[in-house]
Amino acid sequence: RKEVEQDPGPFNVPEGATVAFNCTYSNSASQSFFWYRQDCRKEPKLLMSVYSSGNEDGRFTAQLNRASQYISLLIRDSKLSDSATYLCVVLGDSNYQLIWGAGTKLIIKP
Amino acid sequence: DVKVTQSSRYLVKRTGEKVFLECVQDMDHENMFWYRQDPGLGLRLIYFSYDVKMKEKGDIPEGYSVSREKKERFSLILESASTNQTSMYLCASSVGTDTQYFGPGTRLTVL
Numbered sequence: 001r002k003e004v005e006q007d008p009g010p011f012n013v014p015e016g017a018t019v020a021f022n023c024t025y026s027n028s029a030s031q032s033f034f035w036y037r038q039d040c041r042k043e044p045k046l047l048m049s050v051y052s053s054g055n056e057d058g059r060f061t062a063q064l065n066r067a068s069q070y071i072s073l074l075i076r077d078s079k080l081s082d083s084a085t086y087l088c089v090v091l092g093d094s095n096y097q098l099i100w101g102a103g104t105k106l107i108i109k110p
Numbered sequence: 111d112v113k114v115t116q117s118s119r120y121l122v123k124r125t126g127e128k129v130f131l132e133c134v135q136d137m138d139h140e141n142m143f144w145y146r147q148d149p150g151l152g153l154r155l156i157y158f159s160y161d162v163k164m165k166e167k168g169d170i171p172e173g174y175s176v177s178r179e180k181k182e183r184f185s186l187i188l189e190s191a192s193t194n195q196t197s198m199y200l201c202a203s204s205v206g207t208d209t210q211y212f213g214p215g216t217r218l219t220v221l
Contacts, residue, residue, distance in 0.1 A: 043212035102152035
């Protein structure tokens with residue numbers, strides 16, 4: 001089993017719709033969680049950290065479910081510019097080492 | 111503005127060649143990382159460094175070495191390139207466990 005698993009997609013979603021992705025992780029001791037965004041042929045960039053209480057940044061909401069060991073990302077009122085690959089990231093046992101999911105590809109259609 | 115630069119965007123080498131990939135950050139970050147990214151596998155950590163002259167193996171260090179002589183520069187070396195090292199190589203830097211900032215990547219093809 002991979003340490004961090006994501007549905008690779010692609011998710012094809014009409015503009016304006018709401019879309020959600022889940023990501024599962026295997027290490028129950030993990031303490032820090034992140035969502036990064038990677039545009040086609042570009043480098044990953046931090047989208048948001050995921051806190052235990054859940055957090056929201058504009059149209060984006062991230063939630064953590066420790067009991068079931070998954071994190072989620074919800075995008076409301078999706079825009080064409082949201083088309084990208086979304087990478088789920090979990091801090092590993094080392095304080096420096098991040099464990100990366102393979103990413104979920106999102107395509108927003110007009 | 112945060113900046114991580116990598117020496118080449120695209121590189122083509124032959125099997126057996128020694129390859130140097132360089133990464134420079136201007137944010138005075140202690141930590142620097144080298145990853146490779148392959149379709150369906152996500153980012154895999156090759157090596158990281160948390161201080162000058164310090165290095166730690168990541169998940170897939172075989173066939174690679176690194177050098178960090180100055181805080182701002184972290185080099186990845188392929189001692190004898192092989193075709194299975196064809197990949198996208200991404201360098202990143204960070205402060206502690208905070209956000210990792212990435213360079214634009216080097217797409218290496220080994221023939």
